[in-house]
Amino acid sequence: xxxxxxxxxxxxxxxxxxxxxxxxxxxxxxxxxxxxxxxxxxxxxxxxxxxxxxxxxxxxxxxxxxxxxxxxxxxxxxxxxxxxxxxxxxxxxxxxxxxxxxxxxxxxxxxxxxxxxxxxxxxxxxxxxxxxxxxxxxxxxxxxxxxxxxxxxxxxxxxxxxxxxxxxxxxxxxxxxxxxxxxxxxxxxxxxxxxxxxxxxxxxxxxxxxxxxxxxxxxxxxxxxxxxxxxxxxxxxxxxxxxxxxxxxxxxxxxx
Ligand SMILES: [Zn+2]
Ligand SMILES: [Zn+2]
Numbered sequence: 001x002x003x004x005x006x007x008x009x010x011x012x013x014x015x016x017x018x019x020x021x022x023x024x025x026x027x028x029x030x031x032x033x034x035x036x037x038x039x040x041x042x043x044x045x046x047x048x049x050x051x052x053x054x055x056x057x058x059x060x061x062x063x064x065x066x067x068x069x070x071x072x073x074x075x076x077x078x079x080x081x082x083x084x085x086x087x088x089x090x091x092x093x094x095x096x097x098x099x100x101x102x103x104x105x106x107x108x109x110x111x112x113x114x115x116x117x118x119x120x121x122x123x124x125x126x127x128x129x130x131x132x133x134x135x136x137x138x139x140x141x142x143x144x145x146x147x148x149x150x151x152x153x154x155x156x157x158x159x160x161x162x163x164x165x166x167x168x169x170x171x172x173x174x175x176x177x178x179x180x181x182x183x184x185x186x187x188x189x190x191x192x193x194x195x196x197x198x199x200x201x202x203x204x205x206x207x208x209x210x211x212x213x214x215x216x217x218x219x220x221x222x223x224x225x226x227x228x229x230x231x232x233x234x235x236x237x238x239x240x241x242x243x244x245x246x247x248x249x250x251x252x253x254x255x256x
Contacts, residue, residue, distance in 0.1 A: 004112060008108070008109050011107070011109050015105060019098040020098070020100060021100060021101055023101070023105060024089075025090055028086070028089050029086050031192050032085070032199065035196035036161070037079075037082065040158035040203040043157070043207040044071070044159065046209070059221045065157075071157055074152075074157065074163045078159045078163050079159075081163075082162070085169070085170075103191065104186060104188055105188050106187055110189075118194065121184065122177075123194075125176070126176045126177055126180065127236050128237060129176040131233075133171050134231045137171075145165075146167050153206075155208060156207075156208055157208055158203040158207040158208075159206075160206045161202040173202070204217055205217050205219070206224075228249050229243060229244065229246045
């Protein structure tokens, strides 16, 4: 049996066993654990268990790395952000009733071609929406109130990916990943696969390691180091707007 048929059988089993609301909530919590918490923890374990290997592969030098206390604080805030999003989702699901769901739980899963087109659509939609939300968060009139918090770590670590003000966490982290495919009416499994990829990418982007090459983690690491460069996620919108070079705003009004 090929992979698609196996996936179809597993999905059919889930659909007939559990209530729609339970599947929706379990899907989002599993996505956060598998896509972010496990990979982010593994990156942190590399820091702790293999310091010499870590030093060789860190983008920024050892003297700029955050202290143990800073890392613990960052991890607590990020886990709290995951917790309140899960609690909010649980509240919405319970208000809706477990026999209902807001997502597409079609018992027939889409073909690989649909998974692929959904993925490309979501990648572009996320790049465009994140770029403009992120640039807006850098506007001098609001930077200090919301986004300054995420920039506390000028040398990021994996858990710093979601070290953010709750407003930013919702507007810049959660919605650009989930809303486009939700509005498109994509299958829930398509939403889950994309979200797992994006959450892992956020952890890798902030890990401080040079492992990630497509897109390179150096892009967002440089944003944390220099602030006014690389506002997007894959480099596309920064290329369009010319914000992919440090100093692009020289002579213009300074942002935060
Ligand atoms: Zn960041
Ligand atoms: Zn920023």
